[in-house]
Amino acid sequence: MNKEKIVLFEKKQECCxxxxxxxxxxxxxxxxxxxxxxxxxxxxxxxxxxxxRACIGVCPFKD
Ligand code: SF4
Ligand code: SF4
Structure with a gap:
């Protein structure tokens, strides 16, 4: 599995x-x-x- 650090958002505008x-x-x-x-x-x-990466998958700001 890819052990790359998971980033949920770079800027706060990318997270609600x-x-x-x-x-x-x-x-x-x-x-x-x-x-x-x-x-x-x-x-x-x-x-x-x-x-x-489940968190990335569920995030409405990611596609
Ligand atoms: S959902 Fe998966 S990738 Fe995201 S923080 Fe939890 S364990 Fe890490
Ligand atoms: S799932 Fe919701 S709380 Fe989590 S990073 Fe995306 S917008 Fe922010």
Whole structure:
């Protein structure tokens, strides 16, 4: 399996904070964490991540 680091978004405009990625992750590796303004964005715990890419697949901003 490709062990390349999973990037859910490069810019905040590419994430609406829908939490779908956190919900779908089979390893509970994605947690929603507040930025400096209190908006929740997903953060991947690299220690837990299985690199299955399910989070990328479910994200409405990816095609
Ligand atoms: S690649 Fe898979 S294991 Fe890693 S954060 Fe995404 S859904 Fe979770
Ligand atoms: S699925 Fe995509 S848009 Fe939704 S919270 Fe995750 S990265 Fe953001």
């Amino acid at each position: 904070g829908c939490t779908a990625c956190a919900a779908v992750c089979p390893a509970q590796a994605v947690t929603m964490q507040p930025d400096e303004e209190g908006f929740l964005y997903p953060v991947i715990n690299e220690e837990k991540c299985l690199h299955c």
